[in-house]
Structure formats: structure tokens, C-alpha cells
């Protein structure tokens with residue numbers, strides 16, 4: 079027997095079952111009763127009269143002042159109450175499982191895992207078609223309109239999805255979601271709503287997805303999503319409906335969950351829900367006051383005593399407006415929106431899924447707004463990398479059942495802590511494919527918004543930051559570690575004697591060495607750049623965060639007291655200490671021993687004759703050096719305007735603003751092992767100012783788009799192809815949040831070789847693929863651009879590009895990249911400047 083809640087006019091269904099596995103242990107009782115007892119109690123209830131109020135739970139979940147006065151008693155919670163009116167709809171368990179023929183179709187659709195296990199209703203032998211009074215269409219063959227020639231696969235599927243939605247029940251094109259007034263309207267799914275409108279021919283409905291693009295977030299159209307999606311490949315994909323719910327099944331689901339009419343918030347439930355949320359927040363505050371760790375988690379676990387367990391609801395949660403914002407996953411959980419506090423898929427047993435959270439954590443996720451391609455669960459390590467194959471089990475099975483049965487899924491978006499409930503979506507396709515990480519097999523789900531029940535708060539993108547996902551272990555070779563005094567260090571002629579010189583010094587005198595820029599390839603100019611030698615705080619929020627960090631730790635004393643000195647007598651990173659968690663330097667004023675003097679390398683700034691060189695259209699500008707670089711030498715730091723992670727999230731990816739971001743999360747996100755080497759040290763992470771019992775979760779990001787130094791020109795090369803490595807370096811005044819990101823030579827680097835390091839980007843961040851040219855490249859560019867005088871082949875990392883025909887030939891042939899173990903290339907034509915002079919002169923001037 080099932081408990082139905084929400085009034086008949088409402089669309090939510092509640093089943094009184096257990097929660098998903100992740101939470102069941104702590105959440106299976108209500109107010110001291112066993113879960114079973116609680117369920118029985120609910121089932122006996124006839125409903126609770128609720129006072130009328132205009133309150134709607136939205137925005138921050140708070141009620142407007144006036145309705146708050148009419149709040150109903152909060153116990154029992156509306157999420158536990160039964161409605162007075164009889165509930166005509168059936169439970170999720172009664173929604174038919176897909177017909178056997180459709181299961182077979184799923185398997186041909188790439189869903190090659192085991193067939194779904196029987197649900198309870200299957201055990202009972204119920205005929206789904208009879209149950210719903212629907213006409214069975216065993217293979218679902220004619221649900222998608224014929225696609226016009228040349229239409230991208232993604233667009234075709236969007237069109238088919240829209241057709242499926244519109245063809246089922248009378249979803250009017252004029253129906254729109256009633257947005258809470260306080261919410262921004264940008265990005266709402268009106269376009270999708272129209273796309274699904276019955277008055278539109280199929281082609282228009284597909285186009286509507288495109289048409290919706292310009293008015294929404296750039297790159298939001300399905301087409302824009304295409305290139306990075308596997309199904310956009312030449313191989314034709316079967317229609318997404320194969321194996322999925324038939325139109326008749328979806329029509330029945332729409333009726334059951336009231337999806338044929340725009341969503342209206344139940345104001346009474348909203349009032350009670352707001353009270354429930356208020357009590358939860360109060361509980362969190364009390365726990366904080368007691369100094370308890372993780373108060374939001376504890377409060378969530380305690381809710382069975384305080385507030386009662388939220389029950390499983392398919393569809394809209396009564397009283398929760400689409401667009402409602404939640405401060406953390408605990409709030410989502412307490413409201414029953416997404417009760418799996420630690421997982422991305424909220425499911426229970428072998429039933430259809432309830433909700434998913436998009437947080438931008440998975441490299442295979444693709445959120446184009448009106449089309450989401452969601453990656454299943456399982457097999458990921460703590461860094462989100464796919465380490466094992468996925469299968470149709472647990473949450474993946476639940477989402478597959480949603481696909482087969484056509485049931486709605488709540489979608490929640492939010493990269494950071496705050497999450498937005500974006501309404502109901504439907505799974506229109508599920509399949510398996512090789513993921514980007516190590517080619518592991520992943521389960522994939524395509525979701526499209528349900529018109530009138532959905533909106534788009536933000537397109538969740540992966541920020542293209544230079545992230546240190548893992549602390550690379552650097553193996554300095556040591557074999558050809560030339561001393562700075564060696565006369566064997568080769569130098570190029572002075573910049574003024576070489577072609578393509580654009581400017582003699584991009585730093586405008588800010589650095590103690592001049593940094594010239596060359597373009598011998600075409601007429602591409604340098605973008606304007608405000609050159610700064612060191613990072614500086616770029617916002618008030620970043621200043622506050624940096625100040626907070628000083629409470630935990632501030633590097634003001636002798637670095638050698640904290641950590642072994644990372645440098646040798648020549649100022650080169652000592653092989654023994656290359657893998658220290660960070661290098662802690664001594665200030666110029668250090669009163670320590672004479673050894674402290676050698677512990678000042680990054681502090682002194684750039685000393686090498688670095689040069690900015692245009693490499694070609696594929697990678698544009700890059701960084702080289704006009705002399706050989708000894709292994710372990712300091713190259714430069716990454717300088718820019720320091721902002722908070724949240725501010726970085728809001729930068730416009732479409733304007734390529736994000737490609738100059740460097741995420742300083744090393745210590746906060748524990749990318750660095752506690753002790754990578756003897757003598758290692760980690761600056762402590764400061765407490766969260768909002769909750770001193772918690773460690774800070776978000777940190778600072780260096781933005782070098784408009785303000786920065788020469789490091790912003792350094793390109794990426796995959797493992798095996800790069801020659802530079804970054805390390806956090808603490809100089810005077812640095813903290814665990816605000817430190818220097820310094821680059822060092824991982825090997826001897828011959829003069830003129832391009833300097834590159836591993837961005838640890840997701841492959842999708844290289845829009846045209848990676849052009850590092852390394853044999854072990856993770857995402858080699860598929861189609862190299864056609865070659866022409868203005869579009870020469872991209873120079874592989876490690877080589878300068880060949881000059882254009884119109885340019886005079888380079889006076890000195892450039893050396894090929896050398897193997898790590900090879901001796902430095904002999905360049906008899908090059909004038910041999912004394913590196914000692916070159917480098918010491920610069921250093922002395924500091």
C-alpha cells in the first residue's frame with residue numbers, strides 16, 4: 079500500500095519506502111519510530127488541514143515576512159503529511175517497466191549491460207500496458223521524425239526528444255513555468271517549452287533548441303554541445319527512444335505527475351516547508367554554537383528526531399519552487415529534493431531515480447543547458463577520474479529505469495556549495511561508451527527539460543583552470559645538470575638581431591630582465607596586458623579570504639626553520655628536495671645562517687632571458703628562453719589578479735577568460751601529499767570564517783587574462799612532452815591560500831625550446847584538441863587546420879614554428895628537442911655568452 083501526498087492537483091508522489099542506500103543507515107526512523115511504523119502511521123493518516131498562506135519556498139528558502147506569521151505547526155512536516163483528498167495517481171512502482179522488446183532495444187542502443195532486474199511490479203506479473211490503459215508499442219520505432227539530411231546527431235536527438243514530449247499530451251506552447259519573482263529569468267527553458275509545443279512542426283522543434291541559444295547562455299544550444307559529445311561522431315546512433323518509454327507511457331506519466339500543466343507551487347506546503355528548513359538551519363546553528371564539526375551533516379542525520387525523514391518523491395516536491403536555492407546539500411536533503419547527501423544520483427533500491435546533482439565534477443558530464451549528458455556513478459577516484467568500468471547497477475540502473483518508464487528527474491545545479499533546483503527533466507536516452515579517462519566504460523544519460531516544469535539556473539561548465547589535480551612527482555635527471563658558471567650554456571643573438579621582434583620588453587621594465595616578444599609567423603598582435611611582476615589581490619572578497627588565511631599561518635620567518643632548503647648552491651632545485659610539498663624561502667632580511675642566502679630564489683624574481691614567441695594559430699603565443707636552462711632552474715612565477723573561486727566561476731568562459739586561470743587549491747583540496755619528502759611542510763588551511771569548526775572549502779584563483787606576467791604565455795604539454803613543473807612556494811607573507819606558484823625546469827632545456835607544463839586540464843578544455851605534439855598526448859587534435867602561409871602547421875611543443883615564407887629565414891637553425899638523457903646539443907654557430915654573467919647580473923640587480 080502506498081501513501082500519496084500532495085493534493086490531487088499537485089504533481090508529487092511520495093512513496094513511503096526506505097531511502098537510498100547511502101543514507102538508509104542513519105535515516106530509517108522517524109521520530110523514534112521504526113521506519114515501518116512511521117510508514118504505517120502515514121498510511122493511516124487522512125491528511126492535515128493547512129492554513130492558507132501566500133508563502134512560496136524559493137530563493138534562499140526563507141518565507142516573506144507576512145506569510146511567516148501564518149506558518150502552520152511544523153510537526154509533522156508537510157513532507158510527512160498525507161493530503162486530505164484522495165490521491166488518484168499510482169505509485170512509481172506501478173509505473174510499468176519497459177516491455178521486454180524495449181529492453182532488447184536498449185541493448186542495441188549501447189545499453190549492453192545486463193537487462194534490468196525485475197521490479198516488484200514485474201514480480202507481480204502486471205502487464206504494464208494494461209495497467210496504464212496504454213497501447214503497447216513494443217519496439218518504439220516511430221517516435222522520432224525523420225531527420226533532415228546533414229542535421230547533427232545531437233540536434234536530431236533533441237528534436238526527437240522534443241517531439242516525444244510534445245506529442246504525448248497537450249503541452250501548450252504558451253505554458254511556462256511560474257518563476258518566483260526574485261529569480262533571474264535568464265536561461266529559462268521557455269525555448270525548450272516552445273520547442274515542445276504541439277503547434278510546431280518537428281523541424282522547428284529541433285531548431286527551437288538552437289533558436290533558444292542566443293537568448294540563453296552562449297554555447298547552450300545542442301549544436302554547440304555537439305563537438306565534444308561522442309554521439310556527434312560519424313557513427314549513427316539509434317533513435318533515443320529505443321528501449322525508452324513509449325509515448326503512451328509518457329502520456330500516462332505526464333498525467334500522473336501533472337506534467338501537462340505548468341507547475342504551481344503549493345503555498346501551504348511551501349509555508350510548512352519553509353518552517354522545516356528554518357528549523358533545520360536553527361539546528362545547524364545550535365550545533366555550530368556547540369563547536370560540533372560538520373554541523374550540517376549532523377543536523378541532517380538528526381532530522382529524524384527533529385523533523386522527520388523526508389520521503390521519496392518523484393516529480394515536484396510540494397512547496398519547493400523551481401529555482402529555489404539551497405545553501406548546501408544538507409538543505410537539499412532535508413527538503414527531500416535530493417536526499418543523497420553524498421552522491422550525485424538520488425535513488426532507492428530498484429526504482430526509478432528521483433534526482434541528480436550537476437556540480438561540474440566529472441569530465442564526461444556535458445551540460446548544454448537544454449541538453450544534459452550525465453555520467454553515471456561508480457568507478458571514480460576522489461579526483462573524479464574514472465578508474466573502473468560502470469554498469470547498470472544502483473543509481474545507473476535507477477536512471478535507466480527512469481528512461482524506460484519516462485518518469486521525471488529533479489535536476490539540481492551548482493558548482494560551488496550553493497545549489498539551485500532547476501526543475502524536472504526527462505531521460506531521453508541512455509547508453510554506454512568509453513569515457514575520457516583511461517577509456518573506461520561509463521553509463522551515460524541524456525536529459526532534456528520538461529516544459530513548464532524546468533528552468534536553467536546556470537550551465538555547469540568545467541572551469542578551464544590550470545589545476546594541479548595531483549602532485550606530480552618530478553624526477554630531476556641530474557645527468558646534465560650544468561652549473562650556472564658553465565661556459566657551455568648557449569645563448570641566442572640579441573633580440574634586435576632576430577626577425578619578428580614585436581617588442582623588446584613586454585614587462586615594460588617591471589622585470590629585471592627584458593622579455594621580448596616575436597612573431598615570425600603572421601600579423602597576430604599581442605593582446606593588451608597590464609604586466610605585473612607579482613600577483614596582487616584583485617577583489618575585496620579575495621582580500622578577506624587572504625586575510626583569513628593569515629590567522630592560520632603566515633610565512634614571516636626563516637623558511638629553513640620550516641622546511642629543508644629546496645635549492646643548492648647554484649640556486650637550482652635540489653634533486654633530493656624536488657618533491658617537497660612546497661618550498662619555503664627565507665626573506666631578504668633573514669637573520670639566519672649564510673645558508674639562508676641561498677634559500678632566496680623565487681624571492682628574487684626572473685633571471686633567465688625568457689621570450690614570448692608566436693607558435694601558430696593552434697596554440698598561439700608560447701614561452702621560450704634565449705639560453706640553455708639548467709635542470710632545476712627557477713623560470714618564473716604565475717602572476718595575476720587574485721580572485722576567489724566563486725568570482726572565477728563567474729568569469730565568462732565564452733570570452734576565453736577562463737583559459738588564464740590558475741587554481742591555487744593545492745593545500746585546500748589536499749592535492750599535495752602530507753609528506754612528499756623528508757623535511758616536507760604544509761601550511762595549515764585556515765578555518766572557514768562562517769564556521770570556525772570547518773576548514774575552508776574554497777580558495778583563491780590567479781586570473782592572468784588582463785593582468786599578469788610572462789607565465790600566462792606558457793602552453794600546456796601532456797606527460798612526457800613537458801619540461802617545466804610548478805611548485806607552491808612560500809616567500810615572506812605567504813599563507814596556505816595565498817602563495818607563489820613557481821615554475822622550475824624539470825630537465826636541461828636547450829636554448830630556444832618551448833617551455834611547457836601540464837595544465838591537468840580536462841581534454842574538453844582544448845576546444846580544438848591538444849596540440850602539444852607529445853607521443854603520449856591525452857587528447858590529440860583530430861583534424862589539424864589546413865596548412866597555408868597564414869596557417870602553418872602547429873609547432874610541436876619543444877620547437878619554434880617554421881618562419882613564414884615572407885619572413886626572412888631564421889639566421890640560426892634551432893635545435894631539435896633533446897631527449898632527457900642526451901647531452902646538450904652543440905650549437906657552434908651561436909655566440910656563447912657567459913651564463914654566469916647573464917644570470918648573476920640579473921640576480922644582482924634584484
Ligand SMILES: C[S@@+](CC[C@H](N)C(=O)[O-])C[C@H]1O[C@@H](n2cnc3c(N)ncnc32)[C@H](O)[C@@H]1O
Nearest residue numbers: 697698699737738790791792793794848849850
Ligand atoms: C595560459 S594560455 C597559454 C598562452 C596562449 N597560448 C596565448 O596565446 O595566450 C592557455 C591557452 O593556450 C592554448 N594552449 C595551450 N597549450 C595548448 C595545447 N597543448 N594545445 C592547444 N592549445 C593550447 C589554449 O588556447 C589555452 O586555452
